Amino acid sequence: PPSASLSALPVIRMLLMPWYPPPAAQCRYALGMEDGTIPDSDVTASSAWSDSTEAKHGRLSTGEGDGAWCPAGAVFPSESEYLQVDLHRLHFLALVGTQGRHADGHGQEFTRNYRLRYSRDGVKWLTWTDHWGQDVVSGNQNTYDIVLKDLGPPIVARMVRFYPLADRVMSVCLRVELYGCLWDDGLEAYTAPVGHIMHLSGIPINLNDSTYDGSTEHGMQFGGLGQLCDGVLGGNDFTQTKELRVWPGYDYVGWSREALGQGSVDIEFHFKLPRIFNTMQVHSNNRHTQGVRVFNKVECQFKPGILQPWSSPLTLDVPLEDLKDPSSRTISLPLGARPAQILRCKFYFADRWLLISEITFLSDAVDAHSFPPNVPVPNPEFATNTPRPGLPVAKDDSSNTAILIGCLVGIILLLLAVIAVILWRQYWKKLLSKVSQLGRRLVCVTELVVETLKVFPPVHEEPPPYPGSPPYPSLSPPVSPPLPPSVPHYAEADIVSLQGVSGNNTYAVPALASSSPGADAAPVPELSRQCLIFKEKLGEGQFGEVHLCEIENPQDLPILEFPFNVRKGRPLLVAVKILRPDASKNARNDFLKEVKILSRLKDPNIIRLLGVCVSNDPLCMVTEYMECGDLNQYLSHRVLLDKTGPSNDAPTVSYPALISMASQIASGMKFLSSLNFVHRDLATRNCLRHIKIADFGMSRNLYAGDYYRIQGRAVLPIRWMAWECILMGKFTTASDVWAFGVTLWEMLSVCQEQPYSNLTDEQVIDNAGEFFRDQSRQVYLGRPAVCPQGLYELMLSCWNRDCKLRPSFSDIHSFLTEDAMNMV
Numbered sequence: 001p002p003s004a005s006l007s008a009l010p011v012i013r014m015l016l017m018p019w020y021p022p023p024a025a026q027c028r029y030a031l032g033m034e035d036g037t038i039p040d041s042d043v044t045a046s047s048a049w050s051d052s053t054e055a056k057h058g059r060l061s062t063g064e065g066d067g068a069w070c071p072a073g074a075v076f077p078s079e080s081e082y083l084q085v086d087l088h089r090l091h092f093l094a095l096v097g098t099q100g101r102h103a104d105g106h107g108q109e110f111t112r113n114y115r116l117r118y119s120r121d122g123v124k125w126l127t128w129t130d131h132w133g134q135d136v137v138s139g140n141q142n143t144y145d146i147v148l149k150d151l152g153p154p155i156v157a158r159m160v161r162f163y164p165l166a167d168r169v170m171s172v173c174l175r176v177e178l179y180g181c182l183w184d185d186g187l188e189a190y191t192a193p194v195g196h197i198m199h200l201s202g203i204p205i206n207l208n209d210s211t212y213d214g215s216t217e218h219g220m221q222f223g224g225l226g227q228l229c230d231g232v233l234g235g236n237d238f239t240q241t242k243e244l245r246v247w248p249g250y251d252y253v254g255w256s257r258e259a260l261g262q263g264s265v266d267i268e269f270h271f272k273l274p275r276i277f278n279t280m281q282v283h284s285n286n287r288h289t290q291g292v293r294v295f296n297k298v299e300c301q302f303k304p305g306i307l308q309p310w311s312s313p314l315t316l317d318v319p320l321e322d323l324k325d326p327s328s329r330t331i332s333l334p335l336g337a338r339p340a341q342i343l344r345c346k347f348y349f350a351d352r353w354l355l356i357s358e359i360t361f362l363s364d365a366v367d368a369h370s371f372p373p374n375v376p377v378p379n380p381e382f383a384t385n386t387p388r389p390g391l392p393v394a395k396d397d398s399s400n401t402a403i404l405i406g407c408l409v410g411i412i413l414l415l416l417a418v419i420a421v422i423l424w425r426q427y428w429k430k431l432l433s434k435v436s437q438l439g440r441r442l443v444c445v446t447e448l449v450v451e452t453l454k455v456f457p458p459v460h461e462e463p464p465p466y467p468g469s470p471p472y473p474s475l476s477p478p479v480s481p482p483l484p485p486s487v488p489h490y491a492e493a494d495i496v497s498l499q500g501v502s503g504n505n506t507y508a509v510p511a512l513a514s515s516s517p518g519a520d521a522a523p524v525p526e527l528s529r530q531c532l533i534f535k536e537k538l539g540e541g542q543f544g545e546v547h548l549c550e551i552e553n554p555q556d557l558p559i560l561e562f563p564f565n566v567r568k569g570r571p572l573l574v575a576v577k578i579l580r581p582d583a584s585k586n587a588r589n590d591f592l593k594e595v596k597i598l599s600r601l602k603d604p605n606i607i608r609l610l611g612v613c614v615s616n617d618p619l620c621m622v623t624e625y626m627e628c629g630d631l632n633q634y635l636s637h638r639v640l641l642d643k644t645g646p647s648n649d650a651p652t653v654s655y656p657a658l659i660s661m662a663s664q665i666a667s668g669m670k671f672l673s674s675l676n677f678v679h680r681d682l683a684t685r686n687c688l689r690h691i692k693i694a695d696f697g698m699s700r701n702l703y704a705g706d707y708y709r710i711q712g713r714a715v716l717p718i719r720w721m722a723w724e725c726i727l728m729g730k731f732t733t734a735s736d737v738w739a740f741g742v743t744l745w746e747m748l749s750v751c752q753e754q755p756y757s758n759l760t761d762e763q764v765i766d767n768a769g770e771f772f773r774d775q776s777r778q779v780y781l782g783r784p785a786v787c788p789q790g791l792y793e794l795m796l797s798c799w800n801r802d803c804k805l806r807p808s809f810s811d812i813h814s815f816l817t818e819d820a821m822n823m824v
Contacts, residue, residue, distance in 0.1 A: 003095035026539075026702035027154075027181040027231075033059045033085065034177050042086040049073035053101075053173065058083050060146060060177035061098050067103030068173035075164045075172055081175055082117075082161040090120060090188075091274070093180035094154045098162070100143035101173035103658060109173035110140040113165040116812065117158035124223075126213050128155055131246050135773050136165065152243070155224050156183050173385045174689055185276060185361065187229060189214060191222040191268040193260060198353065200290065205239055206247050207254030207355065216328045227253055227357070228267075234357035235535065238292065252285055254355040254736065264299075264346040265354055269361075274304055277335040277343065280402035285355035287329045293315040293351035294318060298333055310344070318350075321497075327533060327552075328357070339366065524599045527611035528621055532558065532576060535707045539700040543583040544591070545620075546700075547576045548625060573612060573626065575694075578607040578618040587617065595621050600675065605668030607692045628689035631661065632703075635684065636751040640786050658747050663816035664691035669740060670809040672755075673733045680731050682718050682739040684746045706754065708761045718764050719755040723771035734803035740812065741798025748791070755781055771801050 022598070032038040036059075049070040050730035058069030071081035096251050100110025116128040129135045131152055140147050164172040173288060193218060195208035214224020222494045232242060234251035241250040252338035255265045284294045296318050302311040316333050343361075354490070394617050442530035531551050531816040538546040550571035551557070579591045598609040626726045628634055641652040665687055672679060679686075679693070707715035716726075724730040742755050756764050759779070770778040780799060794815060807815075 026178045026700060027094050028702065029085065029181055029570060029705060031091065031178045031180060034061050038085060038087070042088070044084045044086070045069055045071065046081045047746060055083055058175050059537040059674035060099050060175045062175070066101070068099075068101035068109070068175045070101065070109060071164070072171040074166075074169050076166040076169050077631060079115075079163055079165060081158070082163045082361070083176060084161045085176070085178060086122075086159050086161060087178070088158065090156055090158050090181045090183040090186075090689040091178075092154060092183045093151060093160065093178055094155055095148055095150055096137075096160075096162075097146050097148045097179065098139050098179040099146050100140045100173040101175070102144040102442070105682055107143045107173065108299040109171045110143050111164040111172045111174045112139050112141070113137065114139050114174070115163040116151075116155075117161045118155050118165065119159045120157055122159055126159070131210065131243065131250075139164075153230055155213070156229075185229070186271045186273060186363075187225065187269060187361070188226060188262050188272050189223050189225060190359075191220060191269045191270075191464075192228070192253070193255060194219050194221055195267060196256045196259045198249070198254065200239065203239075203248065205249040205254075205299075206236075207249045207252055209253045210250065216468055219343050227251075228359050230358075232357065233283050233330075234285060234328055234355070236285075236287070238287060238328075238355055249623055252354055252355040254285075257349045257354075263709040264348045264803075265295075265356075266344065266346050267359070269343045269345075269359075271341050271343075274339055274341040274366055275361075275363040276337050276339055276366055277302070277361055277363045278337055280333045280345070281330055281346075281358075281360050281362070282333065282356060283328065283330045283358040285357070287326050287328075288324075288351060290324060291352035292355050293349075293353075294329070294331060295347040295354055297348040298345055299331075299348075300335065300343055300345040302338045303344075304339045305341055308341075309342075311338070314338070326582070330534065335361075345400045381748035418805055421635045449633050480813065506819075524595060524609060525611045525727055526615060527557075527613055529613050529620070532574070532620075532622070533571070534810070535573075538575065544577060544579040547578060547790070548623075549576045575607075575623045575625040576805065577621045579617075581617040591621075596659060599675075600624065601672075601677075603668055603671040605664050605693060606671060607688065609692045624688075626688040626692065630685055630694070631687040631689055631691070632684040632746070632751045633690045633749060638750060640750055646651050653750065659820050661687075661691050662744055662747055662820075663813060664810055665693065665743065666740065666813040666816055668693040669736060670813050673809050675738070676733070678731050678733060679736050680718055680725075681720070682736055683717060683743055684751055687743070708764075718761060718768075720800075721768075722803070723801070727772055732803060733809070734806050737798050737809065737812070738803075740809070741795040744791075744798075745781050745784065745787075748787045774801055788820075794820075 016141075033043070040056035043055045045058070045059060048054045050066070052065040053068065053070035054065065056070050057065035057067065065721055073081050075081050095118065098111060098114070101107035114137055116137060117125045118128060119125045121509070126150065127135050128137075131775075137149055138147070161180060162174060164174055166172060192209070197205060198205040200539060206657070209221060209226040210230065211230065212221050212224050212226030214222055214226075216222075232251055235242065238252045238254070239248040242249065243250055257263065280298075280300070282298075285292050286294045298316045298318070299313040300316070303309070304311075314336065314744065317727065318331060338601050347356070356523050378650075433640040533550040533552060535548045538548050550569045551574055554572035577591075577594075579588065583591070595612055595614075601608070607624045610622045610624060612622065617684050636652060638651045638653045640658075641654040665682075668691070669679070669682065679695070681695065682693070683706070685700070685706065690695055706717055706719065708718045709715050717739075718726055720739045720742045725735050725738075745755060756767070756779070759767065767779050778801075781794065783789070787795075797805075798805055798812075
């Protein structure tokens with residue numbers, strides 16, 4: 001059989017290769033119930049109380065009809081009523097949201113508990129259960145609050161049904177939303193032996209595939225998906241787990257050579273359609289001190305179609321000399337661009353146990369043109385397009401009439417296409433020209449990423465006071481410090497492309513004279529790639545990626561200028577920005593420029609650049625990262641501590657803690673502004689939990705919904721941007737002050753919603769136009785329920801139309817440290 005030896009495994013061991021598991025923590029996009037992307041025809045139900053409570057009204061945060069879906073029948077005791085959503089394609093679902101019927105205060109019905117059932121084909125329905133086998137999901141306690149439920153484990157489904165439950169005869173109503181992303185892999189099921197139980201010092205380590213949703217018979221699992229494709233990578237110690245309240249060994253599926261009775265673990269993968277397979281990536285444990293090692297050989301066979309024969313085996317050897325390190329790792333196995341719809345791989349034991357946490361494939365969808373001619377591509381319409389034997393077959397009509405009809409149809413279609421293009425262009429022109437009603441031609445929003453355009457300033461008029469915002473008593477008018485002649489006022493940025501080469505935000509830095517203090521960047525230490533252990537990919541950009549890595553025994557690396565806030569013997573979490581080797585020369589220059597900028601940032605509240613790997617490709621820069629993640633994730637899972645004490649078991653955060661965090665952010669921004677640096681993407685997603693201001697929120701898929709994509713050319717955080725940034729591409733320290741006000745609003749709202757969540761992206765842009773026109777029609781973010789009036793007035797001063805009247809970060813920091821803590 002053909003063989004391919006992995007002699008380059010030391011390079012693979014570096015673990016900085018791209019890894020593409022379904023990102024459960026990041027794959028949380030709303031799929032379209034609330035915004036109408038899912039059409040009414042795809043939302044159905046078992047019954048409805050009336051036309052005004054049909055299934056189509058069961059959309060989260062909408063109030064059409066009578067405000068929700070309400071079934072006609074009783075949900076007790078039959079439990080047979082359901083609301084169904086059809087996504088038409090397989091999706092990875094990580095979260096669901098529910099809400100009752102509020103109907104502007106007239107509704108009284110909600111669903112306290114429900115079950116979820118899902119299907120991949122519309123025929124076989126499965127009941128979702130959590131890690132402990134519980135299938136009842138806690139719902140709502142009132143008619144208006146949205147309750148989000150993390151699906152642990154997540155599910156892969158095309159159709160989802162919500163079954164309301166009740167403990168007595170009562171009326172229930174429901175509004176729902178699904179959160180996830182498209183399941184691009186095409187994997188429908190895998191077949192594998194049932195995992196075994198390992199006994200360590202008398203403690204059972206259960207290594208079964210506990211989330212597998214298929215069938216189990218005679219020691220084999222088939223027809224479903226489970227932990228081998230859930231995106232969770234196991235750690236070095238397989239007895240530890242990343243999930244809460246689960247048993248030891250949960251992150252891995254493991255098999256014993258002795259219990260299995262053979263020298264290999266055979267796993268078969270079934271895909272919906274044929275694909276071209278380039279690489280298989282397997283994350284495996286290698287704790288050899290306990291009899292666990294990475295497999296030493298893999299044999300894979302390929303079946304191009306269900307009715308096609310198996311190919312001859314492809315053998316891939318894994319050298320054992322690199323497996324002395326007991327840490328888990330990802331092994332990348334080249335599959336040689338082979339076509340297949342079904343794969344069968346044998347993973348050969350190298351020791352008594354084999355433990356695997358994740359298997360993914362890098363593959364490409366194929367069509368009839370790219371697939372080998374001797375392999376038929378399944379065609380769902382084959383049966384209707386192929387004439388049956390015995391039926392007459394129509395002959396081609398080559399008459400002039402047929403030709404004339406064909407020409408007319410072609411001309412009509414061409415005209416329709418031209419009309420559609422014209423209407424689309426007029427729509428965008430109308431949308432983006434609303435800000436030019438004063439007779440002054442403003443720069444179009446879509447030109448923001450091309451160049452910074454200046455508009456001549458209007459004649460200054462004192463802006464009328466906005467409602468509910470008296471002059472701020474505690475802050476004197478900000479006085480800008482005198483700047484060198486070479487630095488524009490308020491550090492106006494001359495860079496307008498917000499996104500860096502690795503997808504992160506880039507700081508805007510004015511051109512400094514070579515003699516300016518601090519202009520020279522500090523030398524950056526060179527780190528060995530071998531000390532970086534890959535954990536997960538945080539995000540990516542056009543020319544690079546951002547990875548979460550660990551550095552083991554950081555105390556042994558004097559170039560890191562230890563100490564860090566990490567115990568001795570524990571690894572140090574770092575973020576690694578990697579430039580792809582095929583990046584352009586300009587991208588490489590931008591990458592090195594970013595290194596130079598970050599090397600100058602030495603402040604306790606700014607992430608530090610720890611080192612670089614620039615001696616050879618791929619270029620890398622290594623920055624700090626925090627074990628607790630970013631501030632948005634931290635706060636969104638907490639509730640504000642009530643004065644009377646915690647009212648439930650949810651984690652809490654106190655008002656003084658929020659103010660302390662805000663003052664640290666202000667301190668970091670005060671340092672940036674002292675260097676005349678402009679951040680341009682300040683938000684809670686760009687602040688780490690132990691407050692350090694970062695810059696890679698833009699690269700993370702988790703926060704894709706926070707950015708507005710302009711005709712595919714750029715992404716902008718318009719909900720955090722000052723009006724002059726949106727309309728004129730003018731980024732200054734004053735616009736960072738505006739973003740700080742929005743960030744403070746996020747924190748006091750405990751990150752429960754987006755800024756301007758009631759406005760669409762286009763309406764946010766329109767609101768920026770209202771700030772420009774200054775006719776008292778602009779909309780401000782409302783005061784959070786827990787926000788003192790004095791602190792809200794600080795926010796309003798940050799959102800002052802006149803950027804010169806916004807407070808400086810020095811004033812903000814002083815206010816937060818001296819006054820805000822005492823407000824009620």
